[in-house]
Amino acid sequence: MPTPSKRKPNLLAKETSPYLLQHAYNPVEWYPWSDLAFEKARNEQKPIFLSVGYSTCHWCHVMERESFENDAIAELLNRSFVPVKVDREERPDIDKLYMTYVQSLTGGGGWPMSVWLTSDLEPFYGGTYFPPKDRYGRPGFLSLLLSIEQAWKDDRNRLLSVAAGMSTRLETLSLHKPDEVPVDKGVFDLAAKTFAEMFDKENGGFGNAPKFPQPSILEFLLTYSYYTGNQEALEMVLFTIRKMAAGGIHDQLSIKNHGGGGFARYSTDERWHVPHFEKMLYDNAQLVVVAIEAYQITGKNLYADLADDILNYVLCDMTDNDGGFYSAEDADSFPDKTSNIKNEGAFYVWSRKEIAEVLDPLETNIFCFIYGVENNGNVLDDPHVEFTGQNILFIKNTPTVAAEKFSIPLATIDKLMVEAQKKLFHARHKRPRPHLDDKILTSWNGLMISALSKASSAFQNQHYLDAALKAAEFILENLYNGSEGRLLRRYRKGRAGIEGKADDYAFFIQGLIDLYEASSEHRYLNHAIKLMEKQVALFFDDKSGGFFNAASDDPSIPIRMKEDYDGAEPSPNSINALSLYRLADMTGREDLRETADKTIAYFSKALNESGRPLPFMLKATMLPLYxxxxxxxxxxxxxxxxxxxxxxxxxxxxxxxxxxxxxxxxxxxxxxxxxxxxxxxxxxxxxxxxxxxxxxxxxxxxxxxxxxxxxxxxxx
Structure with missing residues (x-):
């Protein structure tokens, strides 16, 4: 197989997205999402194969290595399909549309997402990751391509009919107006009861493995506890934060003003021990806010220290020199500088032998006792082969327990661990770092501006306020067209592009409001008001209520959808409802309040049924009721x-x-x-x-x- 450097690049080589550039030298003749690809499909009467992922996605890398680097599979894709690559982080509107289809077809979703479309962009088959050959209970990608190729030749009309019917269903779903029902206090009680039933009393968090932080749920429960005095809701949040902070999902090696720390995407087990090691800006931004709120409620430094730890990671490892924040760090990296195969978590895991080579014997024994390091590794029950004999650091024992075990004063233990942290941090720094997705997204930067603004107020920290101000100015200077009042979505290496989506407006507006409260600079409030007005004009459904995820004048998306789920990121509808109420109160504008009311009304049936899909919207809904x-x-x-x-x-x-x-x-x-x-x-x-x-x-x-x-x- 030719190495990438000897291959002819495909059209993705002209793109800016790190994810698309990762595929620029595949033997697959990829197209970006573009009229050029759609015209080719029409002219050559071929179906489109749409592959959606993002640059720090582990299973996206696996499918690339197994299938998109496979010459036989590439030849088949190039011969009988028009292959199109989309970065879901650049185009969440495309991702939402076809993920809705995949979820309705298979009952699940995820990335990489694989969908087959007609030249009119109507889907007729889809799924997520496919292995090259039949395994994991999934059909092999090669055999699936052959089957679709044959079906397109022999039974094309049936596939076109299926696609047209599915497209009609998606469009109907897009335009559907749910019944409006009254929202009262019982909605919040039901949601709190639902989350209490999901709560893991032993490990914290909600549900079983894989386990995600779900900050929207945590924020709702804190707000619910504030209004109702419900202590169970508060304790669920505080317990979850403590368990996460002690777990392997939290990077336990960090040094102030040098980096490290922060949280990984999710835990593959229910104990928060074995993370999926990618670190996302949006997770860390939201967790800062939750930690700050826990500190404000309890006054305990544990939560303030956790917020500082996350912000230290972002400001040291995820910040552009001009002030914007990068998107993510990969889960995979090379185990050493001589390796040519990446392993998941290679940057973060340790053998006891490696630790002993860096620390002196006493430091080694105490560090390994506190952080759960075992001679044979502490990931023995995990199926990941690459973790055999390795340790994922987590807080198994407190320094107080260590002081008792080793008969050493607690102050000495603390001092030893500070030095051990520094030594191991610098030793880890010599390893090959995971890939950095250095694109700057308006939406996720909005979340981090909120986090920094709130931290600056909670801790009276000018450094955090300065970082928030610098980031906001970066967005306003590089990703905001003042004459048209519109946002762009993505900036990378001097190139800004892609029309802003609903989450760009929603998250950045929220960030501007938070920054105004923290800084007293009225220009940020004025920008927030103007952007909200523009967002309402471009995205709001005046007939039914709620915000579409793409603008009304965006020709690049066949069907606009409404984000109706507070998942890894809160829905723009949830954020907008809260921001509209805030702006209405700050300015006395009833039109903004009416838009918020219509948004809540659109989702009122879903809120009444359980509230589980929209916990952040529940938080917003409390404002007019309380x-x-x-x-x-x-x-x-x-x-x-x-x-x-x-x-x-x-x-x-x-x-x-x-x-x-x-x-x-x-x-x-x-x-x-x-x-x-x-x-x-x-x-x-x-x-x-x-x-x-x-x-x-x-x-x-x-x-x-x-x-x-x-x-x-x-x-x-």
Whole structure:
């Protein structure tokens, strides 16, 4: 087989996506998603083979190695199909459309996704990963291609009929308006009960292996506990965070200002021990927020330290020099610099022998005791061959237990472990790093801007605020067309492109609102308002409610869908509902509130049935039912009183409360705010609800007492 360097590149070599570029030297003659590919399919009367994945996807790499690098399979694909590659992270709208089809066909989904289409982009067969030959209970890819090739020759009309029928079903689903039903307190109680039944009382988290962090569920439960006083909901979250933080899913090697740490995508077992080692920006951004909220509720440094750990990873290992944040790090890497075969987790796993070569004997014994390192490896019950004899670091014993076992003072244990961490971190740094997906996505950067903004307020940390400001300016400068008011989705190596999708607008708007609250810079609130107006114009379904995932004037997608699931990322509909209510309160604009109400109404039936698919939307739905508060801060931000106010607010968990930074120059569009400012002298804080404001307070202690007294309750 020719090496990639000796092969002629296919059309993907001209693309920007790291995922597409990974396939640029396959013998498969790949096309990007484009009119050129569709025209070829029409002219040559061939079906399209659509392969969707992303650059840090382990099984995508496996299918490439087994099938797309196979000359016989490539010859068949090139002869009888038009092969098209799509990066799901660049085109979530395409991914959503055909994943909906695959899930309806097979009952499941995942990546790589494989779908066969007509030249009109109508699907007639699909699945996920296919091995080259029959195994794992799956049909072999080669035999499947031969079968489809023959069916296209012998029974094309039937396949076209199947495809047309499925396309009609997808379009009907896209335009379907569910019945609207009332949403009341019982919806939240039912969802909390559902999650309690799913809760793993031994290991934390929800459901069985594979186990995902599911931050949207955690955020809902924290909010539910806040409004209702339900301690079980709070304890489920805190227990899950602690278990995850101690597990192998959490990278246990990190050094402040050097990197490491953060969380992997998910755990292959129910104990959080054996991760799927890829690290995603969106997971880590959301987990920062959950950790901050746990800290605000409990005051325990464990949760603050965890948020700092994740942010240290992102700022050191995932940040572009210009301020944007990269997308992901791969699960696979070379075991050493002489190897030409990547292994999953090779960068992260250790044998005890390797640890002993780096640490002195006492450090080795204590480190291995604390982090669960065994002589024969601690992954003996995992089917991954590459983990044989290897250890995935997790916190098996606390330093306090180690101090008792080794009869050494706790302070000495702590000091030894700091030094051991440094030695092992630097030893690991010499290994080949996993592939870095260095594209910068507007949507995921929005999530990280939110995380940094919240962290800057909770910890009064200027470094975090500066990073959030720099990232926001990067997006506004490189991925925002001010004259048209539109966002682009992706930036990489100086090239911006792809029209923004609903999640780009939703997540970035949320980030701008959070940044406004943290910085008091009104320009970010103004940008948020303008982008929300543009998003409503481009994506909102005014007839039925809810936001489509692609713009109304986007010709590159045959059917627009609505994201109806808070999964690894929250649905743009859920984020938008929350942001619309926030903006409505901040600006007094009832049109924004009505758009939020229509969005909730569209999903009301799904929320009433269990709420399980949309936990973040449940969080948003609590706002109109329980009520909200605005805190208006007037005066100079640099004054000691204002700093005291901000310190108090940053330390409190207030999901019902929004901050408005008031000054004469920014009140012209808000009559109520203008009136408040005109009656205020000096630095003061007001707590406002239902168009009624408290008397101003000038001490942070008084503000805290006022907030505790005015906590909303369920409207009758």
């Amino acid at each position: 009520g909200t508060r605005q805190i208006m801060l007037t005066g100079h931000r640099q004054s000691e009183t204002m700093k005291s106010f901000e310190n108090t607010l940053g330390g409190m968990y207030l999901p019902d409360t929004f901050i408005v930074h008031a000054s004469d120059s920014h009140a012209e569009n808000h009559p109520f705010l203008k009136k408040v400012i005109s009656q205020t002298a000096g630095t003061a804080a007001y707590v406002c609800a239902h168009q009624t404001c408290s008397l101003p307070v000038s001490e942070s202690k008084s503000l805290e007492e006022l907030l505790r007294k005015t906590k909303p309750s369920m409207k009758k």
